[in-house]
Amino acid sequence: MIDPDVLKIETDLVVTALHQRYGLDFRQYSRASLERRLQGLVEKLALDHVTDLIPRLLHEPGFVDRMVNGIAVNVTEPFRDPECFAAIREHVFPVLRTYPYFKIWHAGCASGEEVYSMAIMLREAGLLDRAQIYATDINTDALARARDGIYTSEAIARGEKNYLAAGGTGQLADYVLQQYGSARFANSLRDNMVFSQHNVVSDEVFGEMVLVLCRNVLIYFERDLQNRVVDLFHRSLAHRGFVALGAKESMTHLASGSDFECLDRHARLYRAV
Amino acid sequence: MQFDAIVIGGSHGSFDVLMNLFASLPRSDMPPIFVVIHIPRDSTQDFVTHFNTRCGCRMVEIEDKQVPEGDRVYLAPGGYHALLERDRRLSLSSDEPVNHAQPSIDVLFESAAVAYGNRLLAVLLTGASSDGAAGMARIDALGGTTIVQDPTTARSPVMPKAALALIRPDHLVAPDVLADTIRDLVSGAQPRGMMHGDG
Numbered sequence: 001m002i003d004p005d006v007l008k009i010e011t012d013l014v015v016t017a018l019h020q021r022y023g024l025d026f027r028q029y030s031r032a033s034l035e036r037r038l039q040g041l042v043e044k045l046a047l048d049h050v051t052d053l054i055p056r057l058l059h060e061p062g063f064v065d066r067m068v069n070g071i072a073v074n075v076t077e078p079f080r081d082p083e084c085f086a087a088i089r090e091h092v093f094p095v096l097r098t099y100p101y102f103k104i105w106h107a108g109c110a111s112g113e114e115v116y117s118m119a120i121m122l123r124e125a126g127l128l129d130r131a132q133i134y135a136t137d138i139n140t141d142a143l144a145r146a147r148d149g150i151y152t153s154e155a156i157a158r159g160e161k162n163y164l165a166a167g168g169t170g171q172l173a174d175y176v177l178q179q180y181g182s183a184r185f186a187n188s189l190r191d192n193m194v195f196s197q198h199n200v201v202s203d204e205v206f207g208e209m210v211l212v213l214c215r216n217v218l219i220y221f222e223r224d225l226q227n228r229v230v231d232l233f234h235r236s237l238a239h240r241g242f243v244a245l246g247a248k249e250s251m252t253h254l255a256s257g258s259d260f261e262c263l264d265r266h267a268r269l270y271r272a273v
Numbered sequence: 274m275q276f277d278a279i280v281i282g283g284s285h286g287s288f289d290v291l292m293n294l295f296a297s298l299p300r301s302d303m304p305p306i307f308v309v310i311h312i313p314r315d316s317t318q319d320f321v322t323h324f325n326t327r328c329g330c331r332m333v334e335i336e337d338k339q340v341p342e343g344d345r346v347y348l349a350p351g352g353y354h355a356l357l358e359r360d361r362r363l364s365l366s367s368d369e370p371v372n373h374a375q376p377s378i379d380v381l382f383e384s385a386a387v388a389y390g391n392r393l394l395a396v397l398l399t400g401a402s403s404d405g406a407a408g409m410a411r412i413d414a415l416g417g418t419t420i421v422q423d424p425t426t427a428r429s430p431v432m433p434k435a436a437l438a439l440i441r442p443d444h445l446v447a448p449d450v451l452a453d454t455i456r457d458l459v460s461g462a463q464p465r466g467m468m469h470g471d472g
Contacts, residue, residue: 004387004415008359032356032384033366075369216367219337219353226338248337248353248365 010050011035017054022064025201028225037071069141074110078159079117081247085166087267092211092242093125101130102210107200108217109135112146119189120175136198147195149185156183200229205236216246230256243270275461277392279306280385282378284400286428290448295328297452305341309378314352321348339363349376357388372404382408391416398422400432410439420444
């Protein structure tokens with residue numbers, strides 16, 4: 001079994017290699033999860049040590065992408081935490097109705113289920129035609145899955161309950177094409193979606209968003225980085241824009257949180273003041 | 274105090290064991306207690322309220338980047354993994370399930386083993402999966418003290434048996450002596466619970 005002190009050094013070295021060679025900054029990621037993910041990747045690649053990642057990282061073309069895609073994985077589902085979507089419908093949609101055109105950013109969209117959820121909710125409110133939805137993630141594999149919008153039929157079936165709890169008026173299945181055990185979200189939902197790679201740790205602002213959703217991303221960061229990312233969102237927002245965080249994330253302990261008021265504590269919905 | 278933290282993991286059948294345990298443990302001079310049981314998402318606050326009103330314990334739901342305090346019980350939220358950092362703060366993750374569980378006992382235990390070393394007391398209870406066994410092995414290897422529920426007293430013996438296949442625990446106990454065993458170990462007294470290997 002690995003000595004924890006050795007594992008800490010190994011993790012530091014990999015983080016240094018990623019940063020110095022590729023500008024990918026994992027220095028302020030929460031260590032316990034990062035170490036777990038690195039060890040998982042080492043097992044998956046049948047390597048002996050975390051430091052065995054370093055020669056491949058430095059000398060093997062394309063390995064860095066595989067590695068980032070292996071350690072920056074997030075899982076989600078349609079309408080995850082339905083109370084979040086219900087709160088957005090209640091607090092944000094009335095504001096959206098006052099705009100002829102608006103932009104929404106899913107920062108850290110993972111495999112995209114929540115992006116399609118948002119599009120469905122906008123469609124049902126008659127607002128989808130006015131929307132431009134940006135969906136970004138650091139993980140290119142996840143982004144490709146999000147762009148495809150193909151999920152298992154089981155995932156869609158499980159999402160039905162969330163969809164109804166979020167205030168859906170039809171069926172989630174109405175928005176997907178079933179094919180051979182998988183389900184693809186309708187093309188009409190994705191007309192106004194743009195998918196692109198973006199790293200909230202190091203990349204710049206996305207301008208004039210009315211709503212930023214960043215769910216279950218901040219928990220992977222240390223406080224300082226959480227602060228910086230919330231500040232990035234603040235600078236990316238239009239006047240009095242909104243931010244939706246994950247069910248276990250909060251601005252309460254963040255200095256940059258003073259730029260926001262909390263609209264719904266349970267749903268973790270915030271608005272710039 | 275002999276320990277800086279206690280971790281407890283359990284699954285099927287562990288709810289009653291924990292009810293009795295938290296009703297019996299001392300209210301003061303205790304290190305923080307971190308608990309993972311396999312609960313569904315959105316049910317966490319119900320469990321917290323239930324334990325607090327029925328057992329009189331001071332249980333809270335684990336929050337991201339929280340600094341733990343003594344005399345409190347921290348319950349891992351359903352739908353997330355809870356981890357301890359080396360600086361002994363708590364973190365949450367929404368990584369995929371481990372051993373089909375989210376929260377997973379292994380995820381908490383393995384990280385707690387690193388954070389607390391030989392200052393950790395770990396308890397694994399009844400359950401119908403092998404979650405927690407690898408975590409107990411890690412805690413044992415890094416010098417922590419291990420308590421496993423005697424499988425013959427477990428509603429579901431799979432979980433304690435899986436741990437016993439990997440380690441020889443420091444204490445193998447029945448639920449009715451668990452609270453006394455923990456209290457004695459924390460205070461440094463000779464534990465009354467049966468020592469593993471004593472007979």
